[in-house]
Amino acid sequence: AQKVTQAQTEISVVEKEDVTLDCVYETRDTTYYLFWYKQPPSGELVFLIRRNSFDEQNEISGRYSWNFQKSTSSFNFTITASQVVDSAVYFCALSEPSNNNDMRFGAGTRLTVKP
Amino acid sequence: DTGVSQNPRHKITKRGQNVTFRCDPISEHNRLYWYRQTLGQGPEFLTYFQNEAQLEKSRLLSDRFSAERPKGSFSTLEIQRTEQGDSAMYLCASSSRQLRRETQYFGPGTRLLVL
Numbered sequence: 001a002q003k004v005t006q007a008q009t010e011i012s013v014v015e016k017e018d019v020t021l022d023c024v025y026e027t028r029d030t031t032y033y034l035f036w037y038k039q040p041p042s043g044e045l046v047f048l049i050r051r052n053s054f055d056e057q058n059e060i061s062g063r064y065s066w067n068f069q070k071s072t073s074s075f076n077f078t079i080t081a082s083q084v085v086d087s088a089v090y091f092c093a094l095s096e097p098s099n100n101n102d103m104r105f106g107a108g109t110r111l112t113v114k115p
Numbered sequence: 116d117t118g119v120s121q122n123p124r125h126k127i128t129k130r131g132q133n134v135t136f137r138c139d140p141i142s143e144h145n146r147l148y149w150y151r152q153t154l155g156q157g158p159e160f161l162t163y164f165q166n167e168a169q170l171e172k173s174r175l176l177s178d179r180f181s182a183e184r185p186k187g188s189f190s191t192l193e194i195q196r197t198e199q200g201d202s203a204m205y206l207c208a209s210s211s212r213q214l215r216r217e218t219q220y221f222g223p224g225t226r227l228l229v230l
Contacts, residue, residue, distance in 0.1 A: 004157075035218070043204065045158070045221035091157050102171065103148075103208075103219060105157030 003027065004094050006106035013082055014114050021077045021109045023092030029053075033095040034075045035103065036066065040088040051075065082113045119222035121207050127228045128197055135193045136225045140209030147190050148219060149182055150206040151175065158206055164190060197229045 005024045013019045025034065036048040049059065051068055059066045063080045079086055089108040096102075120139045128134050140147050145166050150158035161180070162172045166187035176182075179197075184190040194201055204226050208219035 037221075042223075043226075044223045045206065045208075047218055047220060050218045093157075102160045102163065102173075103150075103158075104160070107155075108157050 003104040004092050004106035006090075006092055006109050008109045009107070010110045010112070012112045012114065015084060016081050017113075018078060018080050019082050019111065019113075021079075021090050021092075021111065023075045023077065023106060025073050025075065025092070025094045027073075027094060027096055029096045029098050031097055034068070035093040035095065036075075036077050037091045037093065037105075038088045039091060039108070045091070048077075079111075082111075084113050084115055087111060087113045119207055119209050119220055121205075121222040121225050123225055124223060125226050125228075127230065129230050130197060130199060132197055133193065133195045134197060134227065135191055136205055136207075136227075137189060137191050138207030138209075138222060139189045140207070141211075141220060142188075144209035144211045144220075145187065146210045146219075147184055148208040148210070149190070149192050150208065152204040152206055152224070153202075161192075194227075197227075199229045202227055202229045 003026050007022055032053045034051045038046045038048055049066055056068050056070055065078045067076045089110045091108045092106045093103045122137045126134055148163040149161040151161055152158040159175055160173050161176050162182050164184040167184050179195045182192045204224045206221055206224045208221045210219045
């Protein structure tokens, strides 16, 4: 069963637009962790955020913000005023203690920001 | 702290040959993970170590694959009798259980092409 679903395969926006990347997850654990990673064309996965299931506060870091909604099992990621350098594949991932904290990744969303 | 490093970065081999990849984790991290990523997909978990103990192996890890972490520091992933289907990016990640903020940090990956 797919644990992490990123329904948007590709998104294309024009620079300065806001864009939201969706992530829906499935778990039976009460404690779990959610992550977002960025994979630019160079290929290296870059850690963006880690969220504990008990912490539902939304987080903002510069132009990035995350909306964690436990009720809908979603952990969406918004980039405000997008820039060309934001172009990358973005992965959402789930880590569950019942699964030895192995990370299960979604299929990724390819974001293209055009100038 | 220089991050997770992997060698080689690229490997081209002929079908049937054996290949070995190396991962050097962040020095204070006691957990080490191997993932495989094929084109257009998210990373898939292969195996992980806590110190020198291999605690979990995915069903994706066939008997042609073996991983070791002999001294609880660097790890090697060997693929014997390579097949074309083994062509992928092999990613290594490390994390620290003690820090209780277990975030996995990824290396740049080894891209394998089996001809």
